[in-house]
Amino acid sequence: AMKAVLSVLPDLPVDTLHDLVLAGRFDTRRDLVRYPTEKLEGMGFAVLGFGNIGAEVARLAQAFGMRVGVYARPRHRERIEAAGFRYAETPEAAAQGARVLSVHVGLGPVDAAGRAANAGLVGEAVLAALAPSAVVVNYDRGEVVDVPALFAAMQSGQVRHGFIDADLFLDAEGQPFGSLAPYLEPARQLQGRLRLLPHVAADTDHPSRVEGAIRAVDQILDAITNRRVRNL
Numbered sequence: 001a002m003k004a005v006l007s008v009l010p011d012l013p014v015d016t017l018h019d020l021v022l023a024g025r026f027d028t029r030r031d032l033v034r035y036p037t038e039k040l041e042g043m044g045f046a047v048l049g050f051g052n053i054g055a056e057v058a059r060l061a062q063a064f065g066m067r068v069g070v071y072a073r074p075r076h077r078e079r080i081e082a083a084g085f086r087y088a089e090t091p092e093a094a095a096q097g098a099r100v101l102s103v104h105v106g107l108g109p110v111d112a113a114g115r116a117a118n119a120g121l122v123g124e125a126v127l128a129a130l131a132p133s134a135v136v137v138n139y140d141r142g143e144v145v146d147v148p149a150l151f152a153a154m155q156s157g158q159v160r161h162g163f164i165d166a167d168l169f170l171d172a173e174g175q176p177f178g179s180l181a182p183y184l185e186p187a188r189q190l191q192g193r194l195r196l197l198p199h200v201a202a203d204t205d206h207p208s209r210v211e212g213a214i215r216a217v218d219q220i221l222d223a224i225t226n227r228r229v230r231n232l
Contacts, residue, residue, distance in 0.1 A: 001053075001102050001139050002060050004163035004195070008135055009099065010038045041065030044098035044131065048091055048121070049140070050076045054104035058085055061100070069094040091121060095129040102137045103144050120146040127153040133160040139201045142166030142179025151186040154193060162190075165197040 017035065020026040045061040047054050050072035058068045062084065069086040070076075071094035077087045088094035095101055101122070108117030122138065123146040130136075136159050138145045145164070153159040166180040176184060180196060187194040223229050 001057050001137050001163075001201070004137050004139070005061075005100055005102075005135055008161045009040060009043070012037050039065075042067065043100065044069065044096075046071070046088075046094040046096075046098035046101045046130075047085075047104065048072075048094060048101070049104035049106070050080055051104060051106075054102075055083075057102050057104065058083070061102075066100070069096070069098065091126045092129045095126045097129075097131050098134065099131045100135045100137070101126070101130060103140045105140060105144060107141050107143060116141075116143060119143045120149075122146060122150070124149045124152075127159060130158065132158055134158065135161045135163075137163045139163070139165040139197075142183065147182045147186065150194075151190075154186070154190055160193065162194040163197075164194070165201040166199055168198040 013035070017026065020031075041064065043066050045058075045066040045068045047058045047061070047068060047070045050058070050070050054070070054072070058070055061068050067086070068084075069088045070080045071088045071091045072080060074089075080087045088096075103122060105118050105121060107119065110116050118141075121144050122136070127134075127136070127149055136145070136150065142164060150159065150162060154162060164180065164183050166183070167178040168176055168180040169178045170176055180198060183194065183196055187196050219230050
């Protein structure tokens with residue numbers, strides 16, 4: 001999530017400047033004024049969710065001097081404020097004036113109709129509350145963001161960059177499906193401003209995931225053979 005943010009903020013065109021230098025087309029005395037650089041310090045950073053990942057992203061943003069607002073359930077308020085973050089009672093309040101929004105709430109419970117509680121949580125109202133030219137990072141679940149609302153916000157310039165990491169599969173005919181699929185056409189139209197990852201950001205520690213799978217199987221076998229449940 002932080003790699004995504006730092007790739008576009010501060011807005012410093014590293015590749016362009018590198019090419020200009022190598023081509024002998026840049027004079028620091030004359031040309032530097034054309035490339036002002038913002039500071040991350042003081043920018044608003046909204047975090048939705050305060051589980052392990054949300055809390056860690058909030059700490060990293062804080063380390064860069066960003067003003068962090070966190071939306072989470074009320075029972076987390078004391079812990080959020082003790083860590084030096086602003087507690088927000090709603091996603092819109094967390095997003096208010098923020099240049100960056102990072103989502104870490106999960107899908108939540110599913111109702112009888114099969115709709116997850118947090119589906120579409122990041123919609124028109126949340127996106128409108130952000131500062132203009134904002135950055136939206138959803139390395140959580142694809143369904144948490146309202147895709148048409150994000151597309152409209154990016155077309156208008158309200159959101160300048162979007163980063164999504166979600167499941168993508170191919171059916172027998174090679175057609176894509178999964179929670180990343182609705183983002184494909186908007187990403188094509190936005191010409192590089194909406195960057196998609198096929199749920200690879202979740203696998204930052206592959207050995208631990210393998211170990212987790214092994215433990216799950218061991219616990220299932222223990223429940224079957226010994227009638228002992230270690231992780232209800």
